[in-house]
Amino acid sequence: MTMKGGVASQDFSAAIAAACEPATAVWSKVCVALKRELGDAAFGSWIAPAILREAASGDIVLVTPTGIARDWIRRSAWRRIGELWAANDPTGRRIDLKSRLEFEALAGVYVEASAKPATAAEPIEIVLPVSTDAPAVAPTSAKSPRTQGLQERFTFETFVPGPANEFAHAVARRIANWADGHFNPVLFHGPYGFGKTHLLNALAWEAMRNAPEKRVVYLTAERFLSTFVRAVMDRQTAAFKEELRAADLLIIDDVHFIAGKQSTQEELFHTLTALVEEGRRVVFSADRPPSAMTEMDAHLRSHLSAGLVCGLEPADRSLRLGILERKIQTLSAAHGFEPTMRPDVLQFLADRFTDSVRELEGALNTLSARAGEGLSRMTLEEVQAILRPHLRSGEKRITIDDIQKATSEHYGMKQADLLSERRNRAVARPRQAAMWLAKQLTTRSLPDIGRRFGGRDHTTVLHAVRRIEALRAEDSALNQDLETITRKLRG
Numbered sequence: 141m142t143m144k145g146g147v148a149s150q151d152f153s154a155a156i157a158a159a160c161e162p163a164t165a166v167w168s169k170v171c172v173a174l175k176r177e178l179g180d181a182a183f184g185s186w187i188a189p190a191i192l193r194e195a196a197s198g199d200i201v202l203v204t205p206t207g208i209a210r211d212w213i214r215r216s217a218w219r220r221i222g223e224l225w226a227a228n229d230p231t232g233r234r235i236d237l238k239s240r241l242e243f244e245a246l247a248g249v250y251v252e253a254s255a256k257p258a259t260a261a262e263p264i265e266i267v268l269p270v271s272t273d274a275p276a277v278a279p280t281s282a283k284s285p286r287t288q289g290l291q292e293r294f295t296f297e298t299f300v301p302g303p304a305n306e307f308a309h310a311v312a313r314r315i316a317n318w319a320d321g322h323f324n325p326v327l328f329h330g331p332y333g334f335g336k337t338h339l340l341n342a343l344a345w346e347a348m349r350n351a352p353e354k355r356v357v358y359l360t361a362e363r364f365l366s367t368f369v370r371a372v373m374d375r376q377t378a379a380f381k382e383e384l385r386a387a388d389l390l391i392i393d394d395v396h397f398i399a400g401k402q403s404t405q406e407e408l409f410h411t412l413t414a415l416v417e418e419g420r421r422v423v424f425s426a427d428r429p430p431s432a433m434t435e436m437d438a439h440l441r442s443h444l445s446a447g448l449v450c451g452l453e454p455a456d457r458s459l460r461l462g463i464l465e466r467k468i469q470t471l472s473a474a475h476g477f478e479p480t481m482r483p484d485v486l487q488f489l490a491d492r493f494t495d496s497v498r499e500l501e502g503a504l505n506t507l508s509a510r511a512g513e514g515l516s517r518m519t520l521e522e523v524q525a526i527l528r529p530h531l532r533s534g535e536k537r538i539t540i541d542d543i544q545k546a547t548s549e550h551y552g553m554k555q556a557d558l559l560s561e562r563r564n565r566a567v568a569r570p571r572q573a574a575m576w577l578a579k580q581l582t583t584r585s586l587p588d589i590g591r592r593f594g595g596r597d598h599t600t601v602l603h604a605v606r607r608i609e610a611l612r613a614e615d616s617a618l619n620q621d622l623e624t625i626t627r628k629l630r631g
C-alpha cells in the first residue's frame with residue numbers, strides 16, 4: 141500500500157521551499173503529531189523504531205523492524221500517517237510501508253534517508269540487522285541503530301592477546317569467522333574489567349564484516365531484561381521473541397545480571413534453546429562460570445554450560461605492559477604526540493594497577509589528560525604525584541550493580557525500575573542519582589554507565605550527572621540521600 145501527498149499550496153515560492161524540505165524533516169513533523177495523538181507508549185513501541193528510507197526514484201519507505209510492527213502500523217496508524225504526510229509534504233512524494241525483511245529483499249534500491257526523527261522516543265531496538273552497509277573494515281563513527289550498544293574502539297585490532305586470554309581470543313575469532321558451530325553456546329567468563337565486553341564487541345564487528353547478510357544481535361543482559369519487561373508491559377512479547385529468534389548470532393553480555401530474575405531467565409532459556417536447536421550461534425559473557433552462578437535457574441545454568449565454557453584470566457604483567465603500549469599508540473595517534481613513555485613509568489603502572497585493565501587504562505588516561513604531549517617525558521615522581529589519589533589502598537571497589545542496589549533500596553523501589561523506561565519523577569530522580577553516583581564512585585565511562593542502565597545513551601547519563609550537580613546546590617534532602625548511599629556503599 142502506498143500513499144501520495146497532495147499539493148497543499150498554490151503559492152509557487154512556498155512550493156519550491158517545500159520541495160527542498162528533506163523527507164526526514166517532514167517525518168519529524170508527522171511524528172510530533174502522531175506522538176501527541178497515539179500517546180508516548182504506543183508511539184515509542186511502534187512508530188519510533190521505524191526508520192525512514194528514500195528510494196532513488198524519490199519514493200519514501202517507512203521500514204519497521206518486524207512484520208508485526210508493520211501490521212500494527214498498517215492497521216492502527218497508516219491512514220493517519222498518510223493524512224499527516226500529505227499535509228506536511230506538499231511536493232507529493234509517495235510513502236510506502238515495509239518490514240525490514242521486505243525492505244532488505246529490495247536491498248540496493250534504497251538509500252538511507254536518515255537514522256531517525258529527532259522527535260522519536262527511544263525505540264525498543266534490540267537487533268543489529270546486518271545488511272549491505274556493514275562496516276567495510278573498522279566500524280565508522282556514525283552510530284546507526286544496527287550498531288547500537290557496540291563500542292567502536294572495541295575491535296580485534298585493539299585487543300591485545302596474551303596467555304591470560306589467548307584461548308578465549310582464538311575461540312572468539314573462530315566464531316566471528318562463522319566457523320563450524322560445534323560448541324554452542326559459548327560462554328566467556330572472567331573477572332571484572334579484563335576484556336570480556338571488548339572481546340564480544342570485537343566478535344560482533346568481525347562477524348558482521350565477514351557475513352554482512354547474516355543477522356548479528358548484541359545486547360547486554362540489562363538491555364535484555366529492560367526490553368523484555370517493556371515488551372511484557374506493552375504486550376509485545378511476540379515481537380521481542382521474533383526479533384531475537386531471527387538472529388544468526390546472538391551475543392549477550394554479562395548474563396549473570398539476570399540471575400534470580402525469574403521470568404527474564406525463563407525467556408532467555410526459551411530463546412537459547414530455540415536458537416541452538418536451529419543451529420544458530422549464541423555467545424555469552426559472565427563474571428563467573430555457570431557452576432558459580434548460584435542464583436541462576438538450574439535449567440538455564442546447565443544450558444549455559446552445554447557448549448563451551450571459556451575463561452579469561454586476569455592479565456599478567458607482560459600482558460598489562462602490552463596493553464599499555466597499545467593504548468599509548470592509540471592515544472598518540474589521536475592527539476599527535478610521541479607514542480612512548482619512560483620504561484620505569486610503564487613498569488610502575490603495570491605493577492600498581494593490577495586490579496583490572498580498566499583501572500590501568502584509567503590511570504593512563506589521567507596522565508594523558510594532565511600531560512598531553514609531555515606524556516613521553518614524564519618522570520616517575522611526576523606520575524606518582526598525579527596518580528596518588530588513585531593509589532589509595534584497601535578501599536572497597538564499588539560496582540554499578542552495588543550502586544543500583546543501594547539506591548533502589550534507599551528509595552524503596554526495585555533495581556529493575558532504575559533500568560526501566562519509566563520517566564515519572566519518582567523513578568527518574570533516583571535513576572539520575574544512581575547515574576551520578578556511578579560517575580563519582582566508579583571509573584566507568586559515560587557510555588559504560590548508560591549501558592548498565594538499560595542500554596541508555598551516554599548523553600542521557602551526562603544529562604543526569606549535570607542535573608544532579610545543579611540540584612545539589614539547592615536541595616539538601618538530595619545531598620543527604622547521596623551521602624547516606626555513598627556511606628553505605630563505602631562500608
Ligand SMILES: Nc1ncnc2c1ncn2[C@@H]1O[C@H](COP(=O)(O)OP(=O)(O)OP(=O)(O)O)[C@@H](O)[C@H]1O
Nearest residue numbers: 298299300331332333334335336337338463497498
Ligand atoms: N586484552 C586487552 N586488550 C586491550 N584492551 C583490553 C584488554 N582487556 C581489557 N581491555 C580494556 O579494558 C577495559 C575494560 O574491559 P571490558 O569492559 O571489556 O571488561 P569486562 O571484562 O567486560 O568488565 P565488566 O565485567 O566489568 O563489564 C576496556 O577499555 C578494554 O578495552
